[in-house]
Amino acid sequence: MSYRTKNKSELTSTNPLDRLATPLQIGRYIKSIINGSLYDYHETEAFRVTEVITDTTYDRGSVLGQFTVDPNQPILGDVVRPLFGNGILQVPVAGEQVAVIEFNGKHYYIGVVNTKGQVRENIITGLPFPLPNLSPSKDGSFKRKDVKPIKISEGCTLYEGRFGQSIHLDRNKDNDAPVIRIGVRNQEGTELIDDSFDNSDSMIVLTSDGEKFTKNKFEDTKINGKKILLKSDGIFISSNDVRLGSSVENDLEPVVKGNELKKIIDLLLDSAISTKQAEVVTKLAVSGGAPTPETVQLGTEITELESIKASPVTQYLSNTVKTK
DSSP: OOEEEESSOOOGGGSOOOTTOOHHHHHHHHHHHHHHHOEEEESOEEEEEEEEOOSOSTTTTOEEEEESSOTTOOOTTSSBEESOSSSOOOOOOTTOEEEEEEETTEEEEEEEOOSSOOSSOOOOOOOSSOOOOOOSOSSSOOOOOOOOOBOOOTTOEEEEOTTSEEEEEOEETTEEOOEEEEOOTTOOSOOOBOOSGGGOSEEEEEESOGGGOOSOOBTTBOOOSSEEEEESSOOOOOOSOOOOSOSSGGGOOOOOOHHHHHHHHHHHHHHHHHHHHHHHHHHHHHTTTOOOHHHHHHHHHHHHHHHHHHOSSOTTOOSSOOOO
């Protein structure tokens, strides 16, 4: 796998020696021999991917293809496997180049060669030897399009997916500000963008000092203190124990189940309505059936209670925040 190429041609023919060579001629002759023996050593070699294996356990993430320096060079181990079997696995697509090294008689790749500086794909064409036009994926699910890269700062760590996802471990001024986001809404172009709420479909931001956090605003308000900011069309939590409020155990209060609360309130409304109806009957009996101001008021209260009970959406139930 590793190979070397001479960086100097032999120069002995250009430095002939006389029968009685002078010291200068001898020196030039020796230098030409030394220069002719020099070479460049290449530990890794570029490999153009023609197929990615995703449906087997042992070869998951392995690739097939051709070496770019010598297309006829055999692949040791039949396939080129990812060097790292756990942790971060960067899987190429057909048409991209990967850097390949050799270990224990087998070939491994250590990452995609950043030939075009693009997030979505770095597929190349026009190599010195003929290669077929490749589709980036067997099933057509991978589409070639631009994904805008995220602005970075010195010292940050960025995990950037091909499809608009990212985990950005950055700092905002003097404060940590990690960001997890997804979605670029098919924005065209390759200029850098901020990983802000405006450029994301869903996003989680952690702040250690929100007062100095200037990249994002939450509903046009200034963020103060230690915060977790969530931005999405919906937030769903599946857990057996969800606690909202104080971190002090004694300050926590249980959450009321809305449907169960409605049953209890309906029972109370039914009881109040029945009591007032019975009171109306009693007062009408005393007045000989003639309405009185008291019975009219009781009738108004009964109507209001029945309206509350019949309302499909009441003020004590939420259609957007639900618990189980």
